[in-house]
Amino acid sequence: MSSCLLEEVTFHRCCQMLLQQSEQLRDGWSWEPVQGSQEGYLRKTALKSAVISSNPVWDLQGSISDSGSHTSCHSGPDEQGEEKDQSVLVASVDADATNGAIHDDNDGVCMVSEGSSQVLQYEYHIMYSCSYSTPVLYFRASTLEGRSLSLEEMWNSVHPNFRLRLQNSPFTTITQQEHPLLGQPFFMLHPCRTEEFMRPVLQAAQDQHRPLNYVLTWLSVVGPLVGLDVPLKYCTQLHLAASPSRTEPD
Amino acid sequence: MADDKDVLRDVWFGRIPTCFTLNQDEVTEREAEPYYLLLPRVSYLTLVTDKVKKHFLKLMKTEDVEEMWFEYEGTPLKWHYPIGVLFDLHASNTVLPWTITVHFKNFPDLDLLHCPSNSVIEAHFMSSIKEADALKHKSQVINDMQKKDHKQLWMGLQNDKFDQFWAINRKLMEYSTEEGGFRYIPFRIYQTMSDRPFIQKQFRPVSPEGNAHTLSDLLKEMYPAAIPNEGEQKRYQVVIHGIEPLLETPLQWLSEHLSHPDNFLHICIIPVPSD
Structure with missing residues (x-):
């Protein structure tokens, strides 16, 4: 069914609407915009404070760097599975704390003493594939x-609840890639x-x-999976703006 | 098609004689000898340089060693491009062997992707194949394959096994005769004249009138400057696997025969040497 795909012109129109609301x-x-072409991307930056650590706290490491193949194996967790995952999570956080204490004297550049947080600059781009x-x-x-954050640090700065969600999510994987325009x-x-996941x-x-x-x-x-919040107002506004006249054919 | 199998072999077994030298700023116990290798064009730098790494690490202290990376005449080399593309793009028309500088310090975070293990290369390679099949067959062929088939593609590349790779890859090259080609041609056009690393768009192998699109048709749309106007001197070379294919070559044929194992047709546009 082709209606689930997004055409490039529609992408641009959606971006324009999003920009107006933003x-x-x-x-x-x-x-x-990219010079000399129609192409470009939506960009947003945000400052956030986070505790960064490059400790491999997370049992997830394999699936982070291994991409595609792994994620498809995670189906939605049943009750039991979720309980198990929770306990894994708790265990990893504990391990993190212990590691932090042990390596405190280590002069590794990535170490941040336990509990102190740092301001990080996040940059998000939305592009058309x-x-x-x-x-x-x-x-x-x-x-x-x-200093750019590594993939591990990136994961560690994501809230544990979302890490869990990403791990269980069947449709997302994070990998390092070359920005196709930059x-x-x-x-x-x-x-x-x-x-x-867009189809339904x-x-x-x-x-x-x-x-x-x-x-x-x-x-x-x-x-939200990677710390980018989308205010609910976008949606309520969209309904108000679009409800009086809607002419788009199906 | 069967007659063209020689082309597939020639592409697969293309090699570039390369001399690796250690960056002068690295601290070594004694002077580092250069290391020579024949690099497979269709592979990736970080996949085939274990020996280079071992060779130089013998002379260095562990505390002086960070992630290895490569540079050619001041340009950090992107390991995630096939080796042949890096050579054609940066070192065409130069004297062989290709001289690459090896670094173990000051990893250029803003230019290069990290490559901590072969599984990262595998993920990158498989993700390219998936993307190519999304363009060619709406992902139908790659999704219908079994996990062991995916593994066979990767192992074929990793172990330089032509037959192993092509036993699976030929399925990715199929198309229905009535359509006359893939849905879209997976291609990337590289050049070094601007910051934009490559051009990649949708382009069909056959025109709406039913004519086969050629390399020239693709360039006219994506990079018109690459085609000389009549009476004008040629300014650019259009290079695939180290050769300049005729611009009249049908794109579908190029895609089937001159694509890299990642299933993309990588096209380099480089200025004609001035001498």
Whole structure:
């Protein structure tokens, strides 16, 4: 069913709508054009404080760096599975604390003494993937001194609840990739299963004749996984704006 | 198709004589001898340089060693591009062997992806193949394969086993005769003249009128400057696997025969040497 794919022109239209709303809500998104072409990307930066540590606290390491193949194995957890995962999580956090204490004297650059947090600059880009006909989220983070965070540090700065969710999520993987327009290393949420998780949402919207901004809806699913919050106001606003006249043919 | 199997072999077994030298700033116990290797064009730098690493590490203290990376004449080399692409893009028209500088310090975070293990290369390779199949067959062929088939593609590349790789890869090259080609051609056009690393868009192998698109048709749309106007001197070379294919070559044929194992047709556009 082709209606689950996003065409490039629609992507641009969705981005324009998102930008307008972002302006009203002061959410900080901007459009960065690529010189000499129609292409470009949505960009937002955010400052956040986080405790960073490069300790491999997380049993997840394998699946972070191994990409695709692993994630598809995680189906939604049943009750028992969830309980087990929780205990793994607790164990890893404990391990983190212990490691922190043991290595405190180590002068490894990444070590931050337990409990102290640091301000990090996050940068998020939304781009169109012509291979998958979906939006893709690219992101990176650095310290205020300009040091880029590694993949491990990135994971460790994600809230444990979301780490758990990512681990169990069948549709996301984080890998380091080259930014296709800038040529610099970024982290990327792989788009290969986007169509799959967007399909029911799009279908429901279509059945109920609700207006839907593909990019916004997609972002509200993937953003929070990597610390990017999408205010609820985007959605309420969308309904108000679009309800009086809706002419789009199905 | 069967007659063209020689082309597949020639592409697979393409080699570049390379001389690795250690960056002068690295601290060694005695002077480091250069290390020579024949690099497979279709592989990845970090996949085939274990021996280079061992060779130089013998002379160094562990505390002086960080992640290994490569540089050619001031340009950090992106390991995630196939070796042949790096050579064509940065070192075409230079004297062989290709001289690459090896670093173990000051990893350029802003230029290069980290490559802590072969599983990262595998993930990158498989993700390229998946992306290519999304373009060619809406991911149907790659998704219908079993996990062991995916593994066989990777092991074929890793162990330089042509037959092992192609036993599976030929399925990724199939298309229905009525369509006359893939849905879209997975290609990337590289150049070093701007910051943008490559151009990658949707492009069909056959025109709406049913004519086969050629390399020239692709370039006209994606990079018109690469095609000289009539009466003008040629400014750019269009290089695939170290050769300049005729611009009249059908794109579908190029995609089937001159793609890298990652299933992308990597095209380098480089300025004609001025001498």
